[in-house]
Amino acid sequence: MDKAKVYIEANKERFLNELFDLIRIPSVSAEAGRKPDMRRCAEYLAAALAEAGADRAEVMPTEGNPVVYAEKIVSPKARTVLIYGHYDVMPVDPRGEWRSDPFEPVVRDGRIWGRGADDDKGQLWMHAKAFEAMCATGTLPCNVKFMLEGEEEIGSPSLYGFCRQYKKLLKADVILVSDTSMLSMQTPSITCGLRGLAYMEVEVEGPNKDLHSGLFGGAVANPANVLARLVAQLTDAEGRVTIPGFYDDVRELTPAERRAFNRAPFSLAAYKKSLAIGDVEGEAGYTTLERTGVRPSLDVNGIWGGYTGEGTKTVIPSKASAKISMRLVPHQDYRKISKLFERHFRRIAPRSVKVTVKALHGGMPYVAPTDMPAYKAAEKAVEATFGRKPLPFYSGGSIPIISGFESILGIKSLLLGFGLAEDAIHSPNESFGLEQFDRGLETIPLFYKYFAEAK
Amino acid sequence: MDKAKVYIEANKERFLNELFDLIRIPSVSAEAGRKPDMRRCAEYLAAALAEAGADRAEVMPTEGNPVVYAEKIVSPKARTVLIYGHYDVMPVDPRGEWRSDPFEPVVRDGRIWGRGADDDKGQLWMHAKAFEAMCATGTLPCNVKFMLEGEEEIGSPSLYGFCRQYKKLLKADVILVSDTSMLSMQTPSITCGLRGLAYMEVEVEGPNKDLHSGLFGGAVANPANVLARLVAQLTDAEGRVTIPGFYDDVRELTPAERRAFNRAPFSLAAYKKSLAIGDVEGEAGYTTLERTGVRPSLDVNGIWGGYTGEGTKTVIPSKASAKISMRLVPHQDYRKISKLFERHFRRIAPRSVKVTVKALHGGMPYVAPTDMPAYKAAEKAVEATFGRKPLPFYSGGSIPIISGFESILGIKSLLLGFGLAEDAIHSPNESFGLEQFDRGLETIPLFYKYFAEAK
Numbered sequence: 031m032d033k034a035k036v037y038i039e040a041n042k043e044r045f046l047n048e049l050f051d052l053i054r055i056p057s058v059s060a061e062a063g064r065k066p067d068m069r070r071c072a073e074y075l076a077a078a079l080a081e082a083g084a085d086r087a088e089v090m091p092t093e094g095n096p097v098v099y100a101e102k103i104v105s106p107k108a109r110t111v112l113i114y115g116h117y118d119v120m121p122v123d124p125r126g127e128w129r130s131d132p133f134e135p136v137v138r139d140g141r142i143w144g145r146g147a148d149d150d151k152g153q154l155w156m157h158a159k160a161f162e163a164m165c166a167t168g169t170l171p172c173n174v175k176f177m178l179e180g181e182e183e184i185g186s187p188s189l190y191g192f193c194r195q196y197k198k199l200l201k202a203d204v205i206l207v208s209d210t211s212m213l214s215m216q217t218p219s220i221t222c223g224l225r226g227l228a229y230m231e232v233e234v235e236g237p238n239k240d241l242h243s244g245l246f247g248g249a250v251a252n253p254a255n256v257l258a259r260l261v262a263q264l265t266d267a268e269g270r271v272t273i274p275g276f277y278d279d280v281r282e283l284t285p286a287e288r289r290a291f292n293r294a295p296f297s298l299a300a301y302k303k304s305l306a307i308g309d310v311e312g313e314a315g316y317t318t319l320e321r322t323g324v325r326p327s328l329d330v331n332g333i334w335g336g337y338t339g340e341g342t343k344t345v346i347p348s349k350a351s352a353k354i355s356m357r358l359v360p361h362q363d364y365r366k367i368s369k370l371f372e373r374h375f376r377r378i379a380p381r382s383v384k385v386t387v388k389a390l391h392g393g394m395p396y397v398a399p400t401d402m403p404a405y406k407a408a409e410k411a412v413e414a415t416f417g418r419k420p421l422p423f424y425s426g427g428s429i430p431i432i433s434g435f436e437s438i439l440g441i442k443s444l445l446l447g448f449g450l451a452e453d454a455i456h457s458p459n460e461s462f463g464l465e466q467f468d469r470g471l472e473t474i475p476l477f478y479k480y481f482a483e484a485k
Numbered sequence: 486m487d488k489a490k491v492y493i494e495a496n497k498e499r500f501l502n503e504l505f506d507l508i509r510i511p512s513v514s515a516e517a518g519r520k521p522d523m524r525r526c527a528e529y530l531a532a533a534l535a536e537a538g539a540d541r542a543e544v545m546p547t548e549g550n551p552v553v554y555a556e557k558i559v560s561p562k563a564r565t566v567l568i569y570g571h572y573d574v575m576p577v578d579p580r581g582e583w584r585s586d587p588f589e590p591v592v593r594d595g596r597i598w599g600r601g602a603d604d605d606k607g608q609l610w611m612h613a614k615a616f617e618a619m620c621a622t623g624t625l626p627c628n629v630k631f632m633l634e635g636e637e638e639i640g641s642p643s644l645y646g647f648c649r650q651y652k653k654l655l656k657a658d659v660i661l662v663s664d665t666s667m668l669s670m671q672t673p674s675i676t677c678g679l680r681g682l683a684y685m686e687v688e689v690e691g692p693n694k695d696l697h698s699g700l701f702g703g704a705v706a707n708p709a710n711v712l713a714r715l716v717a718q719l720t721d722a723e724g725r726v727t728i729p730g731f732y733d734d735v736r737e738l739t740p741a742e743r744r745a746f747n748r749a750p751f752s753l754a755a756y757k758k759s760l761a762i763g764d765v766e767g768e769a770g771y772t773t774l775e776r777t778g779v780r781p782s783l784d785v786n787g788i789w790g791g792y793t794g795e796g797t798k799t800v801i802p803s804k805a806s807a808k809i810s811m812r813l814v815p816h817q818d819y820r821k822i823s824k825l826f827e828r829h830f831r832r833i834a835p836r837s838v839k840v841t842v843k844a845l846h847g848g849m850p851y852v853a854p855t856d857m858p859a860y861k862a863a864e865k866a867v868e869a870t871f872g873r874k875p876l877p878f879y880s881g882g883s884i885p886i887i888s889g890f891e892s893i894l895g896i897k898s899l900l901l902g903f904g905l906a907e908d909a910i911h912s913p914n915e916s917f918g919l920e921q922f923d924r925g926l927e928t929i930p931l932f933y934k935y936f937a938e939a940k
Contacts, residue, residue: 248782327703
């Protein structure tokens with residue numbers, strides 16, 4: 031392994047310059063006018079992977095942005111690692127808040143600043159360059175496949191079909207993903223749980239037009255008041271979701287699992303201070319880590335109705351609406367939860383209004399077993415480079431495509447991310463620490479080594 | 486009285502043409518650029534009242550738009566009627582929905598169409614022309630004063646000060662106001678109650694920035710959920726407002742009063758159909774007429790927070806807000822109610838959020854005693870022209886200046902309006918029926934006669 035490490039040291043400056051070129055391509059998937067940039071970015075990556083040592087590297091079309099596929103088969107008997115990443119990035123708005131051009135990366139205070147510096151160009155580049163180092167030094171112990179998509183930030187609409195079409199090509203023992211964060215450099219962690227998501231929109235309609243609140247107030251159901259009442263009824267005084275059947279499929283942790291789970295370093299005082307809140311609030315009987323990691327939740331993401339301008343307008347709005355999403359945990363199914371939500375919302379609505387309920391988006395929760403060989407190998411590799419055994423971490427977030435991989439390809443994913451909360455992904459002034467980049471580059475070849483050796 | 490009636494018949498066409506000229510002046514008080522039109526409108530009215538027979542008629546400055554004051558004193562011993570009206574009109578938006586130019590009045594289907602045709606140019610013009618007819622025919626039995634303001638549609642900000650300054654000048658036995666509606670031409674009515682208003686704005690603030698609903702959902706109080714919960718708690722399952730002390734000063738009607746009150750013609754089926762609602766909703770134990778007429782109410786006039794665009798955004802908003810107003814009945818004081826609201830809202834808010842409560846606007850409820858001489862005189866006059874005794878009607882709306890007259894000038898108002906719901910005041914295609922105009926012109930001189938004769 032020393033050979034790869036020496037290679038990396040000798041070439042690190044070039045690796046960074048190549049990453050900067052990658053960041054310079056404004057591959058914002060949400061912006062329709064960026065199609066040529068998406069294509070250019072995919073071609074850049076395919077060429078880089080071929081150069082790095084892939085036997086095959088190509089830009090494969092989908093219904094949307096292309097997928098970069100590359101592979102190197104060292105032996106039919108060796109284990110196969112499928113690396114998933116994405117080359118598309120989030121929009122940069124509000125642009126005025128960036129301290130430097132989002133598409134002209136700079137190094138400042140030991141960090142790379144630019145859109146995609148972490149998410150996910152920086153993280154996928156560690157894989158490309160670790161791959162190059164192992165190829166160049168003849169130390170690659172596994173077969174490697176790359177699948178880099180250009181639509182992750184818009185929900186991976188084409189990748190499900192791509193996986194179905196190329197199921198055989200994508201055959202692997204594990205999917206390795208670096209698109210998540212660690213707790214800190216001092217407390218490395220591996221994400222082994224992601225919550226699912228059921229995202230709904232509701233509309234409450236009362237009278238057929240806005241009414242004068244003087245002439246009608248008190249006699250006609252006000253859709254905004256009714257909506258508030260219905261939303262309030264979705265959770266109880268204990269912070270539990272009241273939808274019948276909502277918790278039926280939730281896997282309860284054992285006392286031992288809960289103890290292990292709460293061993294992660296966490297300061298409630300620091301948490302409250304960082305958010306400037308007087309108190310936390312959530313499901314009774316669970317800690318803050320449990321509430322976001324292993325318990326489902328229900329949040330209003332947006333609410334609107336009536337007059338929202340300056341001053342006063344005495345109106346009973348004809349309609350009021352809300353976007354309401356639920357984060358789900360194993361083994362909740364977002365399709366079932368969406369149906370339960372809709373049925374319950376309709377049932378609790380009074381006859382004085384009409385309600386419309388739409389399911390806008392959904393994804394399954396995901397859990398990576400901590401006893402699978404890939405997890406054990408990652409644990410060992412991280413311990414070797416960070417000097418500390420990583421904690422299994424249950425993120426409250428969702429990456430719907432990860433459970434898609436499991437259901438379509440039948441392959442588990444390992445979420446070995448090297449991001450940090452301070453990287454400010456999706457926000458202005460995204461960055462990626464040079465130390466994170468270095469440590470990732472060092473960890474990845476070790477993972478291959480331990481994974482190849484694992485029973 | 487026949488002489489005045491004959492005079493009116495002979496001059497009606499001119500009366501209408503003059504009213505059309507008045508409507509042609511776009512005196513929209515809410516639009517800053519209309520100052521010259523406001524002045525022109527006031528001058529038109531002062532000249533018209535002088536021409537009609539006033540001894541004194543002038544445009545008097547205020548801090549805002551001027552007040553038109555005019556008077557004719559027939560005898561120091563005679564009763565004095567102070568006519569209040571307003572020459573400003575509402576904006577015309579959305580202009581595209583008007584079937585004819587709002588400031589170029591036309592007669593169509595027996596109605597005058599144009600902004601202000603009813604509210605309040607059409608209604609005040611009946612008073613100007615009835616006054617002219619009585620002056621011209623020597624049949625005016627009372628002293629008459631006119632006070633026509635140009636800021637009613639923006640809350641009469643200057644008129645309170647004007648009344649304080651000219652309290653002596655404005656001395657009268659009753660204030661006669663035609664700025665309300667009747668139940669119908671078949672069921673004439675006199676408005677003898679107006680609700681008061683306490684208009685609040687609340688803001689619920691949670692974390693110091695919008696948060697990712699995956700990473701934080703379930704552990705941090707969501708201001709939109711909390712706002713919904715707080716709003717829901719403001720009323721109970723019986724439709725009663727839960728603010729402690731809210732009902733303390735509410736005058737309960739006697740069983741006899743309630744019976745009389747509910748004698749007004751009202752079809753619940755037609756009401757529901759006209760609003761396209763499945764059911765009405767309100768305070769348990771009261772009828773729809775009582776709920777809007779003599780019971781207080783609480784309505785959300787606007788609510789907003791978080792993401793309200795197309796599609797999905799998984800955000801916990803940092804803040805959520807609502808505009809909430811309460812209609813008040815005798816003897817509730819809006820200042821006291823605003824304080825009770827604020828105290829209660831703060832008390833029920835959890836420690837996980839900060840709340841801000843602002844009182845935006847307020848006005849007192851008003852009741853015209855049905856046993857005062859002016860009410861009796863109006864009742865008799867309406868019965869003579871409509872062939873039916875008018876019903877006392879409690880409107881759910883508010884005209885704050887009316888209770889201002891009582892507290893500043895110490896004079897009761899008589900709300901003898903000739904509008905109808907179909908006049909669509911404040912909306913596109915405002916109109917005023919020619920028959921309403923005629924009937925008003927006929928009723929007003931009779932009111933003077935009976936009021937002068939009353940004990």
